Structures are given as C-alpha cells and as structure tokens.
Amino acid sequence: MTTLTASPAPVTHDRMTTRQRLVLVLLLGSQFMLAVDFSILNVALPVIGAGLGFPLADLQWVATTFALAAAGFTLLSGRVADLFGRRRLFMIGMALLGASSLAGGLASSPGMLLAARVAQGVATAIVTPAGLSLLTTSFSEGPMRARALGLNGALMSAGFTSGAMLGGLLTDLLSWRWAFFVNVPVALAVLVATPALLQESRPAHRPRMDLAGAVTVTAGLLALVFGLTRTGEHGFADPAGLAALAVGTALLVAFWFVERRAAAPLVPVSIMKRSTVKWGNLAGLVAFATETSLVFLMTLYLQKVLGYSALATGLSFGVLGLGTVAGGVVAPRVVARVGTGRALAFGFGTQAVATASLVLLGSAPGWIWLLLAATFVGGIGNMVAIVTFMIVATSGLPDSQQGMATGLATMTQQVGITMGIPIMSAVATAAMGTILQGVIVAVIVNAALALGGAFIRTSR
Template structure:
C-alpha cells in the first residue's frame, strides 16, 4: 500500500496536509510507519493497567498511604485526559510529527523518573509527566495514522491493527504487571515503559512524515484554557469519586466546576472565528453518534473488568495472578480476532459494525448475570468476557473510523482528539458511576450482578440509539444525493 500524505478521499486541495517532499513512500515503509505509531499507542495502553496490580507493593516502598495510592492513577489520568484536545489541535497547527516526538521523549524520561523515584513527590511527578506525554502521543499518533493512510481498505486495516493493540495493551498490562511485580518488583513496571520509549523514539524521526494544515490560524486560547481546565476538573472529580464516592466537598466542587467550564467552552467556541473545536463538526451524525458509541463501549467495559476483578478475587478467592490470566484469555482472543475487524467493517460498514459490536458486548455482559459463588463460574467468566472483548474491539475500531471518516485532513487532529478524549473519559467515568454500587452493596455478589445488569442495559440502549441515529444520517444523505443536492451537510452522515 502506498503512502501519500497529500491525498485524502474526502477533501480537495484545501484539505490536504503539508507532505514531505519526494515520492510516495513504498509499501515496506508503510508497514514501518504503522509499526511505530501502533507501538507508541500500545505503550500508552499498557500504562493504563500495568501499575494497577503493583500498587500494594508500591505504597509501602515509597511511603504512600493506602488512601493516597489513588494518586498513582489520578496523577496520570488528569493530564492525559485534560490536554488531549489541546495537543491534538496544536499538532494540526504546528506539526503532528513534531509534537508526537516531543510527547514520546517526555513519556520516556518521565517513565525513567518514576522508575528511580525514592519518594512520593518524585514518583507522582513522573506519573503526571507520563500523562502529559501520553496526551501528546495519542491524538497526534492517531491523526498521523489517519492522514497517512487514505480512507478505504488501507485505513480500515491500519485502524484495525491499532485497535487490536490498544485492547491488547490494556490486557497485557494487567498480566505483565503481576508477573513483573512478583519477579522484579514494582519499579520494573515503570522501567518497561521507559524501555518501550527508548526503542521507539530513535526509529520515529526517520520514518514518520511531517503533517499539519497548510493554513496557520491562531490558536484559540480562551477555548484551550476552558476546555483543558474543564476536563481536568471533571476527570479529577470522577477519579476521586471512584475511590471515595461523590460525597466529598472536593468531588462536588470540581464536578460542578468541570460542567460550568465546559459550558463556558461551548459558548466561547460559538463566538470564536477560529475555534479550537468546530461546533459544526460536533453536529455531524458520524461524530456525535460515533463518540457516543465510543464513550459507552469504553466506560461499560472498564466497569465489567473492575467488578469481575472484585468477583474473582473476593468471591471465588483467585489470586491476582490467576485473575490476570482470566483477562489474558480475553487479550489473546482479541489479538486473534483483530485482523478480521477490517474485513467485517469492509463488508458491513463502520456504523453498522459499531451498532452490532455494542449489541454483542451488551448481550455477553448480560450473560455474566449467571455468575455465582461456585468455581465453575470461572469458565463462564472467561468465555463471556473474552467474547465481549472481541465485540469491544469491533466497537473501538468502528467508532474511530465512524468519527474520522469524511473529516478534512486539516481537522484530523481535532477529530482524533475527540476520539481519544472520549476513550479517556469513558475509562474514567464507568467505575465511579456504576462500579461503586458493587462495593457499597451489603453482599458483593449481589452488588456485582446489579452493576452487570445496569451495564448491559446501557450498552444495549446505546447500540439501538447509535444504529438508528447513524442510519437516519445515511438515509438523509442518500435522499440528498438522489435529488441532486450538493450542499455540505452539517448534521448528516457522510
């Protein structure tokens, strides 16, 4: 497959990115570009889970109290989610390759700082800097992928590989975290991330093409400040609520502040001539319904993993390592199924695949309601969560394609920033909104079943809503095409 960063099937000359001089990259180079981008995405996905099982060993070594351990996760989540939209837009304006490399270098240095930390302050600083690096890597890496591979089978295959590694990275992190902590200690989990960055960073400059919009509009500073502060407040509130509930004053204040700031952001964007976020883009059916599907699949699957972890260890008495193996089966099956995701999307289209994948995830989550206190339930958990993971993978790939298809290249950083922001917020909100029901219930097994029932219902409703919403857009688009209308739609599916 040839790579030509100046070509987009959906835009004319105005929508083209600035490409490197010379001829289109040969197929071998295309594979290397995909490897670099996916390796970086896998590294960030690994970071979401690799430290979780190491927290009990990390706390006593660094002097972090049990109540303070949540900051090992929150310190990463705040900047990684809060700065995604800003960095995605900065990549559009000032160069995606440049910002990607800067984020990769920062992530590697921060991982080394966390590895060598001797006190809580330096460790948490390393985690925060890791999150800042991830906020630059994820949207710029995704937009480099979507602008490098043109719409059609090439992009479908590339996003299928990326989605597979994203799903696999989270699962591998859970298994690898337990093994590394038992064998080499908790510092090896951070050292693994530093090693990944050290391998990828030297290869990236010579392989990745520079890519940015030809125009150089001014950065929307008021929009950047309000959306970043709003996301930081919202993620802090939800991350803290996952540990302490919604009753704390800091949770209530930051939750309200986050909602108000995001409301102000929307008002600012409606009046700014060069907005950070294009409101007409948000009104596109593919963007709106695609991101809804992404939000639901990430939030509800993270909740399933959380409550199943509690169930397997607290009800069935499995060890942390044995629990990791249950989710390891999910990762292996997802890796096997990953190459087929592009074929399914090619056959049915991304919108139908998204709705169908959500329906499958919801139905398999409902099957987990049969879990009980007998050990045979382990096999039900393995089968249901593994198959649900395959549907989850299909939803990841298809929602990314749904959101980014038809978006001009100069706005790909914004579109992929929305995709990855949805991912981060989804991972953050699921557990505090539903997961806490399992831990506050008098009987853990009963609480787990309640959460799984609500989880399945949310996913199934989202599947129907997204399917109908995207179908309505396709019908409207077909009617306009049949009548000869040539206007650009603002809230129709492409």
C-alpha cells in the same frame, strides 16, 4: 485554504508497501505501550506503597494523577499537533514519556513518583492524538484506514488488559521499578526510527491559537475527571466530587460558547455538530465505559468472591485480551460488509449478550469458565464497536482536521475509561447485600448500557 503534507502519502490500493508496514509497526507499537501504561502499575500498588512509604489511602493517586493529565490535555494536544506539526509533537511526547518513565523508576519518594506519573499522563495526551492522526493521514479513508484502525484498536485494548499481567510479572520477578524502566528503551527506539519513517505534516498557514478555548476545555476536563474519580471513591454524595463535576460541566459549557465566537476555534462548532463526530464519539464513550468498568467488576468477583490473587486475576484477563485482538482483526471486515451502523449494532449487541450471561455467576470455583468464555466473546464485540467508533469519528474530515478529530476520539476514550468505574462502583455498592449480589446488579446495568449502544446510529 489550509493544506497539509504527510508521509507516507495516503494510498488507495489494497496492499501496503514495505514503508507503510514499517510506519504501521512504529505507530502501533507506540500506542500499545501507552495503553499498557494505563494499567501496568495497578497490581504493583501495594508493593509501591510499602517501598516508598505511601499511606494506603493515597495509593489511588498513582493511577488518578496519570488519568487526570491524560484526559485533561488530550484535546488541546490534538489541535496543537494539527497546527505545529504532528511528527514534532509525537517526538516531544515520546521524549517526555521516556524521561518521565526513567524518573518514575528512580523515584525515592511519593512526591517524585506522582510527578513522574503526571508527566507520563501529559506524554500520553500528546502522543496518542498525534500518533492517531499520523495513522489516519497515512491511509486514505476506506478499507486500508479501517484495517489500520482495527489493528490499532486491537493492540490498544490488548495493552489495557496485558498491562496488569506485565506489571505483575515485572513486580514479582524484578521490581515494581521495571514497570517504569520498560518504557525507556521503547521510547528511544521510536525516537530513532521516527525521523527516518515519517515526514513532518503541518499547515502552510498557521492560524492563531485559541487560548480561551484551550483554557476552558483543559480545565473543564481536569475538573470532570477529578470529580468522577472522587465520587467513585467516596460516593456521589461527596461534596468535593460534586463540586468538581459542577465546575467541569460549567467550564465545558463555557467552552462551547467560546468556540462559537472564536475566530480560529480549537474545535469548530460545525465539527462537533457533525453526525459522524457526535454519534461516533457517543458510541466510543459507551464502549470504553462499559468494558473497562466490567474489568473492575470482574476483578471484584475474582478476588473477593473466588479468592484469586492479584496476579492470577491479571492472568485471567488474558482471555479478554485475546478476544479484543480477534475483534480488531475482524472489525474492518464487518464494517466493509455491513457498513458502520450495522457493525456498531453487531459489536454492542454481542457485547451486551456476553455481559448479560455473567448474571449467572456464582461463588463456586467452576464459574470461572463462564467468565472466561463471556469476556472473550464480549471482547470481540466491544472491539468491533471501538474500531467502528474510530472509523466513524475520523471519517469525512480533511487531513488538516485529523489531529482535532483524533484528539476528540482520544478524549472520549479516556473520559469513558474514567467514568465507567465510578458509575459501576456506585451501582454495586448501592445494591451490595453481598459482594456477589452487588456485582450481579452492576453487570445488569453494564449490559443494558451496551445494549443501548447498539441503537446508536451514525448516518453512515
């Protein structure tokens, strides 16, 4: 039987030791930095284009190349961490992140910048599941793990929203290059602290790597994310986007059959059939797709209807960030009191009601107050749903499979982030007599999806 050792050892008492607090700070800090990287360059894209000579139509590739690599390699990386050592993969990923961030900050051409973004995406795909599996194996399943995951979820979601603010400030005060450089000292600090705080965890017996599964799932995810991004830009009638979606779907179906026959599967079919893994990840897909696409819709509203600048728009989402932090703090208490099924219903229900209230938005400046209140309350509900999803999707599994479980959860997160915006963009465009009208129709669809998430049952 495969056995793992991890440090610090899982605990069952309700108070963290000093060492465990340091481990938590280390892992949460790294996850927060990765979340910031998803959005830190969005506000700076026009400045980057002018500085490096990017054609306007190609600027979106600064974000797309990162998303492709981050989503495409995450499941493989989670399993590799299980087999070859989580601390080792975590440190390799952090080193790659520091080096690619330095390269991005020093880039002198579009090609150099895009290569750096690809490397940052790969680093994210390595560090995120490795860091999450180190987190889940450091605390026993129950209140302590729920608290750690709640804090992790709060900081990651705050990172997504604060990335735009930080990117705007760095670009205005210094240079867009500092959106890259800021990662370098953080990565170095994590690399120095990791050997002192974390011991390696790896199996006593390492099975053979499932190469066929690795190829089909990685290629399938890359094609799927590319297809979603392409259709989001050019519409769902775009031949290249539809072809990529078809290829991605076919490869993921092939991955299922490969795993059924593999001697040492990348992701055993028995794991994917578990109700906690299956329904937990479905909840995560809904949670990330709805909230990230709502940010996109509200960005359209703030800039195109109310006339806000990019920096003012980013600052407006600071209230959403506060809501997600509050949601991450209260989520473990909600789960402990009512269980995961009711916590999921509470989170999605709260998010749906808050989102639905945004159909009242108008073109007068005073409507900003409704937006701020609704995104704050919706952020709380969304984070309760996200934390519950992470608890459910990683529960009931031995430590030897936590990298796999967190890899699946991270893949769900990144695919949800990628697919939400194209879907809401297509809805808004189809209904767009005016920009406000298109946004309102898309908000109704978004609220309906969140409400549907409230009916997901996890059997726990």
